[in-house]
Amino acid sequence: MSFDYDKSKNIDFVQWSECTIGEQITLQRGFDITKKKIRVGAYPVISSSGITGFHKEFKVEGPGVIIGRKGTLGTVFYVDKNYWPHDTSLWVKDFKGNDPKFVYYFLKTLDMKQYNVGSANPTLNRNHVHPLKVKWPIFTLQRKISDILGVLDEQIELNNAINKNLEQIAQALFKRWFIDFEFPNENGEPYKSSGGEFEESELGFIPKGWIVSNIYEVAEISMGQSPKSEFYNNIGDGLPFHQGVTNYGIRFPKNNQFSSQLLRVAKKGSVLISVRAPVGRLNIANCDMVIGRGLGAINSKTENNSYLFYSLKTIFAREDQYGSGTIFNSVTKKELENIKIVYPIARVINQYEKVAKFIDKQIFNLSNEIDSLVNLRDTLLPKLMSGELRVPVEKDTEVTIQP
Structure with a gap:
């Protein structure tokens, strides 16, 4: 990350200083742990890919900031409770009086992948991070x-939680009506419990x-057909393009790639x-x-x-299998x-x-709102972390952003 400060941008240099990352925080390699010891417990085990399990013990008191050290480089995670940093991560051992949440956001702006020192397996060395000069x-x-x-992050998390609850409600209703067969009969009573009639079918x-x-x-099925790569782009030319599950979201895909050749188009919904x-x-x-x-x-x-x-979610409840378990x-x-x-x-x-x-x-x-907030x-x-957007810090005043 480069910091070129232009005085024409009205940056208050009194509030910023040039230093190295090592002067502001100390990074430490995480701790090894066997898979069999990762079990249900109160404390998250955080690796380079995020929370990989929980443990009855913790190594570090929260709040904490963790960086992916091995395998997946540069991923940054914030945890507000005591935790166990995995050996595939670096964790902030000493914040040296800095705000942990700020450190988290700051580290997210750094491109750690360029400091890879591994050969077969990507690896990040803290000794290459500490000397980096920053403002x-x-x-x-x-x-x-x-x-x-x-x-912004709190609102994103809240929306995600609401969406999760909404989907659970829809799935619970689906299960009650179409698996337990307790849908309301013509009198509004649960069908099965009220003596509803059944007949045998090939599915029971x-x-x-x-x-x-x-x-x-009951449905139309269209199979995908891949355009030639020369029609792929990231500038929004054509329609969003999805080859597989790479950009799948919780419910909706993230539209990062586009195709100007429209071979097979899936309609909205x-x-x-x-x-x-x-x-x-x-x-x-x-x-x-x-x-x-x-x-x-x-x-x-x-x-x-x-x-x-929701029917298909039930049929494919186990990925790569359906029906009798055929793979x-x-x-x-x-x-x-x-x-x-x-x-x-x-x-x-x-x-x-x-x-x-x-x-x-x-x-x-809510998903559209999440995308906008993200x-x-x-x-x-990056604008806040570089000082391009100035944030007043006068006492007892509301926070505003001034370009």
Whole structure:
């Protein structure tokens, strides 16, 4: 990271000083731990890829900041409780009076990958990080900067938590209605508990009047086709392009790559399914997008995509397996089309779809807000850390950002 300060940007140099990272913090290599000792406990074990488990003991008192040291370089994590830093990480042993949250945000702006000293396995040495020259603000300014970024991160976390709860509600309702068969009967009573009639099918006993269908009878399936690489771009030319699950999110993919050649397009709202290992991983298209060979797009013929989505989540609850446990490294269109699915009577599925669509709409809106907040945070982060955006630190005044 380069720090060229231009006095024309109205930077208050009294609040910033030139120093090395080692003068402000001390990094220490993490501690080894055997997999069998990573168990359910109160203290997170944090490696270069994040939390990998929990332990009944901790090595370091929180709050803490951890950097990926081996394998995945430069990942930065903040933890507000006592923790165990794994051997694949570096942890901040001494903050030397600096704000831990500011240190976390500051380290996120550094490109640690360029300091790789490994050969076969990427490795970060703290002795290459400590001497790096940086511009460092006074403590009061650190707190103001971390407060601004922290507010955004808190809202992102809150939205993610709400989305998680909303999906759990939709899945719980799906299970109660279509697995436990306790959907409301015509009198509003739980069907199975109220003596509802069942009949045998090839998938077991199902409520009377329901049917078992092949997916092709109730949904349209389109398999992806990869454009030539010469049409790929990162400047937004064409439509977002997804080859497989690389950019999958919790529910919606992150649109980082685009294609100007539109061979196979999944329409907004389509259920995206990975057709190569891992087979069966699902997302939902949050806009029209080009899909490559690793994905398929599925759409309900009766506009019941929410029911279809949660049905597929149940069928592919274990990735690379479905049905009787048969293992698939890939699936063809024909194999997808012939997957069996239970299809309820219209009254029940329409009633569920009305509720599920409302929930799915809330998840979509919150996900869009998360994307906006992430973009804002990532735009502000380097500007705040370089002093390009000036943050007043007068006592008893509200925090404002002045360009």
